[in-house]
Each structure stands twice: as structure tokens, then as C-alpha cells.
Amino acid sequence: MSSSDGFAKEDSNYSDYSDNWYLDDSTPSVSEDKIILLCNTTIPTKEFHICVAPLSVIVLSLLVILVKCTRQGSKLFSILGTAELLEPSSHKELAASVFGLLFCSLCTIVLEDDPLPLINGSSHQMKEYWKILAFFYYPVIYFPLLGCAAVRHRIGYVLGAILSWLHCGVLIWQKVECPYSPKIYTYYQLLSSFPQIGCLLTLSVVYPTLLIKNLRKPVPEELPKTELQEDMNCQEYVKELFRRRKHKICPKSGILPQMSTFLLSYVYLPEKGFYLPTKLCISSFVGLIAVYQVALLLVVAAVPPLQKIQAGITEDIAFLLAGFNINLSDDRKEVVRLVQYYLWVIEVCFISALVFSCFITLSMIMKTMVQHRENLKALYRGDLLNVFHQHQKLRSSRSLLVSWMSFTSYQTAVICLALVIEQIVLFICVLFFAYLIAIPVLYGRNLILLIILSRMWPFWLLLVLVVVMQHLTAEYVFLHNSELTQSFLKRLAFYVMTYLLFIVNVLAGVVMGIWRMVISGLFNVVHLSRLDISLLNQKAQYFDPGYNCYSQYLRLEACHLHPVLRAFCFLLIHTSCRPGQSTKQLPTNMEEGIQLMKKEVQLRFTTSKQIRARWHLTYTLLRNPSLKLFRRPAFTDSISNGTGTCLSTKSCSEQCDNQL
Numbered sequence: 001m002s003s004s005d006g007f008a009k010e011d012s013n014y015s016d017y018s019d020n021w022y023l024d025d026s027t028p029s030v031s032e033d034k035i036i037l038l039c040n041t042t043i044p045t046k047e048f049h050i051c052v053a054p055l056s057v058i059v060l061s062l063l064v065i066l067v068k069c070t071r072q073g074s075k076l077f078s079i080l081g082t083a084e085l086l087e088p089s090s091h092k093e094l095a096a097s098v099f100g101l102l103f104c105s106l107c108t109i110v111l112e113d114d115p116l117p118l119i120n121g122s123s124h125q126m127k128e129y130w131k132i133l134a135f136f137y138y139p140v141i142y143f144p145l146l147g148c149a150a151v152r153h154r155i156g157y158v159l160g161a162i163l164s165w166l167h168c169g170v171l172i173w174q175k176v177e178c179p180y181s182p183k184i185y186t187y188y189q190l191l192s193s194f195p196q197i198g199c200l201l202t203l204s205v206v207y208p209t210l211l212i213k214n215l216r217k218p219v220p221e222e223l224p225k226t227e228l229q230e231d232m233n234c235q236e237y238v239k240e241l242f243r244r245r246k247h248k249i250c251p252k253s254g255i256l257p258q259m260s261t262f263l264l265s266y267v268y269l270p271e272k273g274f275y276l277p278t279k280l281c282i283s284s285f286v287g288l289i290a291v292y293q294v295a296l297l298l299v300v301a302a303v304p305p306l307q308k309i310q311a312g313i314t315e316d317i318a319f320l321l322a323g324f325n326i327n328l329s330d331d332r333k334e335v336v337r338l339v340q341y342y343l344w345v346i347e348v349c350f351i352s353a354l355v356f357s358c359f360i361t362l363s364m365i366m367k368t369m370v371q372h373r374e375n376l377k378a379l380y381r382g383d384l385l386n387v388f389h390q391h392q393k394l395r396s397s398r399s400l401l402v403s404w405m406s407f408t409s410y411q412t413a414v415i416c417l418a419l420v421i422e423q424i425v426l427f428i429c430v431l432f433f434a435y436l437i438a439i440p441v442l443y444g445r446n447l448i449l450l451i452i453l454s455r456m457w458p459f460w461l462l463l464v465l466v467v468v469m470q471h472l473t474a475e476y477v478f479l480h481n482s483e484l485t486q487s488f489l490k491r492l493a494f495y496v497m498t499y500l501l502f503i504v505n506v507l508a509g510v511v512m513g514i515w516r517m518v519i520s521g522l523f524n525v526v527h528l529s530r531l532d533i534s535l536l537n538q539k540a541q542y543f544d545p546g547y548n549c550y551s552q553y554l555r556l557e558a559c560h561l562h563p564v565l566r567a568f569c570f571l572l573i574h575t576s577c578r579p580g581q582s583t584k585q586l587p588t589n590m591e592e593g594i595q596l597m598k599k600e601v602q603l604r605f606t607t608s609k610q611i612r613a614r615w616h617l618t619y620t621l622l623r624n625p626s627l628k629l630f631r632r633p634a635f636t637d638s639i640s641n642g643t644g645t646c647l648s649t650k651s652c653s654e655q656c657d658n659q660l
Helices: 003-022 032-037 045-070 076-080 092-111 124-151 154-177 188-192 194-216 219-227 229-242 255-264 278-311 317-323 332-380 398-443 448-455 457-476 491-500 502-526 538-543 545-560 563-575 590-598 607-623 625-631 633-641 649-659
Strands: 479-481 486-488
Touching: 045 124, 045 154, 092 124, 092 194, 092 278, 124 154, 124 194, 154 194, 188 194, 188 278, 194 278, 229 563, 278 332, 278 398, 317 332, 332 398, 332 545, 398 448, 398 502, 398 545, 448 457, 457 479, 457 502, 491 502, 538 545, 563 607
Parallel strands: none
Antiparallel strands: 479 486
């Protein structure tokens, strides 16, 4: 036999061996992915967007014509409704639903092969450009769903209902026809579309509801009442401030009352007279959608592969483990059962860690809402140090405007990142506990960690005894408690004991340092999704970009949306109207109210109205932090420079009373 024949024989043997190893002798079946690709819906996504894109442009054009006919002197942005999208008087459920649709579209852009639905089959290089274009395409497509409500007209409500029904009906029809897809997981696209369907269903219900409410009211009265709704809410807030409060009952001492108080601090309960800003409602709602989408992606990316690996394990795994000097059992079937069991434990640990991560993230979102309400109420009453821990100026600036625009986006991104990091950390911790503590204790073998800890018991006993001894001697030997004071006795023995326990305290300090790293790491991981607290020291908290964004966003909210200021402006506008003037002609913008405050208008009030107006003016000037900035330098700067006369508080108040 020649050498070539020998090599040919070896190659044939090798090919036979590989065929026996990799191929299945059974009848070849069609793969699941090929079956999934055969599913084609009757309304393809590309054709739908080709039709809905010009329809959205037509709806925007109709809104422009509608506002031009109903509102005289309206500019472009007011015509499109952008001036009222995020105002406190806007419809929070509509704004939150549209922002939820935008986040769902972001998930589609990142994960789909065709980020722009109008173009299919693009190259890898062009795909990145289409992604950039898709970042602006979806906001334009979904903008009419929000602009129809901002117009505040029956025709706008009808157009919004039709457009939302169209989006919702087509999406539900597509998912019913083709509920599966070959990417990531069979039913991933169906499961990921549930928030999108929920947002569209909300829009489909809210628009007809607004239309029905509009039809039941006369046309002339509907517009002012809707625009003045936020001013009425501000008046409610002021009434709650004036209402006599009951004496607070001191909390009961004990573990259960303290635990219940701690748990209630993480639950946001509506408070009469206080309304969360629209931007924060949107941030919380989009955060919930982000938790769902990220959790779903983590589940479908990890659990199905683990189940496939677990189902495909054969007795050959014993030879693979033997190559790494791992011998689980002499019986191959027992080895297969053990490996499948360990993989099942990994799956359980992953799901348990994900459940804990979602629960922690949702708790942090709820706590953010509670803390935001407390911070806003503190800023409304001028308590800046309690919120920012240092003096801050409540005035508009470039950074404040940028932070306000990007707060919701940053909050959503941080929630997604925090959920992933929490999942990784908790999964490692749960896996460590399961494989090194729970399973060894349950089956009584592989007690490696427990054996190491048991061998070190003299060291741990020494640390515990030293720490306990220090506390006992400090309490009963070196400290003398009298009725009035506490005195420090036996200093010589105290110094000697400090010297003798130096080395042992160094070892205890190592344990304390490790525990400090663990606690600080877990605290930062758990609170990463919250922007209302800083993860740095109090003096360095403004180096934290997330907290810096939140603080500037909060300052802008307190500066321009102060409820007392808005209620006061509404009071001035309402009382300045003539008796014969209709309520439809009343200006409702806060800027017009401020301009009205600057004008010297001679009005005749009754005594009761005069007292009420003067009281509101005095309260607003003294307590509103945004107005305090404009009146304070007139006195402080002149006095500090020596250019003006010193005015006492009494003289200032007398001058204010004379002017009133």
C-alpha cells in the first residue's frame, strides 16, 4: 500500500468518524428557523410605514390648518402643539404612552436587521446610517399622536383616535398572524410588543374619551376650563397649605412599627393638592417599560440556551469531564443526571437573581417618586439646604435647560444599565451561595468553603472575643455614667489595653475593610438607578453626572412651575378682568401674569378682596425662592458695599405695607 493510499484511508476513516459524531442517522427535518421564515403577514411592516408616513404628514397639516382657524396669531411651534406637550396641564397619560412607544421603537432599532422600516435588505455599512435616520423617523411618525391632544379640539381628538386605532389594529393583526420570529427567541418579538400594544390601546381609549367629554360640553366653555385646569390644581395646593393640620402622632417604638414605616417610605401614595410634574410621570412610566424590556431580553438570551444544553447532554459528557480530572461518578447515567441538575440550578439562580433585580429596580423607581415629591415641597418653601446641602441659585441657565431636556432619557438609560449590573452581581452572589453553601450542606459533600472556615475558627473566635471585650470594658470599666454627665476613668489602663490589642485590631480592620467594600459596592449597585441621590461623598456629589442632572432639573421645576406663584398669577389675572368680560378672553399664560404684575393697574376691590390680594402678594414675595433672588440683592449688595443706607427688617416691612 502506498503512502497516498494510507493517507486516503486515514482521511476516509476520519470522515466516517466525524460523520458518526456530528450527524444524526434519523431522517433530516426542516429546522425551526426555516419554518419561521415562511410566515409572512398580510400587512408587511414596510408597506404599512410607506402608507402611515404620508398619513402622519397629512394629519400634521390638518392640525396646522385647524389651529390657524381657531387661534389667531399662533406661531409654528404653538400650531404643532409642542408648547404644551410637557406642560403640567397636558394629558400625562397621552404623553407617557407616546414616550413609551418611542422607547419600544429604540429596542426595535437596536435589535432588528432593518432599523428603518422603509428600507429592507441594506448592507452592513449602510445599516448604521439608517439607524441614525431611524432615531428621528420614529419621533416624527408618533408625533401626531401627541399633537392631536395638544390642539384641544374635537377634530384633533377624532384624528388622534383614527391614527391610534390604525397603529394599534395593524400591530395586533401582525402579531396574531405571525407571533413567532427566528431571532433571539421564538416568541421574543411577540412578548416585546406587549408594552407597545398597551400604549396604543391607552391612546385608543383616551382619545374617544376626550372626544365624548368635549361633545357633552359647550364649545366656548371647553377651552378655558381645560387651559385653567393646572391653575385650579395650584389653588388646591395653596388651600392645602392653609388648612389646619392635625398633630402628628409620634411613631410607636418597636421593630414592627419601624419596619412598616420603612416599607411605606417606598410606596408612593397620592397626596391631595400635590401633582407630580409631567416629566417625572413620563420618566417613571418609561422606566417600567425599560425594566420589562431588559428583563425579557435577559431571560430569552440565557434561559432557552441553558434548556437546550441541558436537553442535549449525553453520556459522552463523562469523557469530557474526565479530561479535566473531574470524576462525578463511575456511572455515566449518574453523571448525566448530575450535570443536568447543576445546569438546572444555574437556571434557577439566574431567574431568582432576575426577579430580585426587577423588584429592587421597581422599588427604587417608586422611592424616586416619593423623594422627588419631598424635594419639590422643600424647594417650594425655600429650604434649599435640605435638598442640595449647599446654597444654590434658582435661576435659568444653559445647564439647567439641557438637564431638563435630557433628564427622562438619562433616567431610562440608567435604569437599563442598573438592571443589567444588578442582575450580574446578584447572579454571582446567588450562584456562590448555591454551589458553595446550599448544595454541599444539602448533600453532605464538597464542603470546601465550610471546611476552610471551620479550620479558621480560632481566628474568628479571637476576633469576636476581642471586639466583645472592648465593648464590655468600655461600658463597665472606662466609662462612668452619672445622673448629669458621663466621665472617662482609668486612662492609664485604657492606653495599655489600646497598645496590647493593636495587632488584633489590625486583623479585625482587614475584615472591616472587606465588609466596607462589600457594603459600599452593594449600596451603589442597588441605588444606581436613582438619580435623586449621589453615589459620591456629599462634598463631591456634583462630580456625579447623574445627580448633577437631577439637581439642575429639580431647580428648573421649582423655579418655573412653583404652584404658589402660578396660583397668585391666576388670582391677579382673574381679578383684573372686567365684570362684563367673558372667561374665554382671560389670558392664562404665566408670562402674561408676570407682565401684569409689572404694570400699575388701578383696580377697585372690596375690603375682603384687598386683604386677600395683599396677603397673596406678601406670601409670594417672602416665600417664593425664584422671586427672592430678584429682591434680595437690592438690599444686601448696597449694604455690603456701603453705598446705601441700612434698612432694618421692620422698616422694610413698613415700606412694603405702605406700598400695598
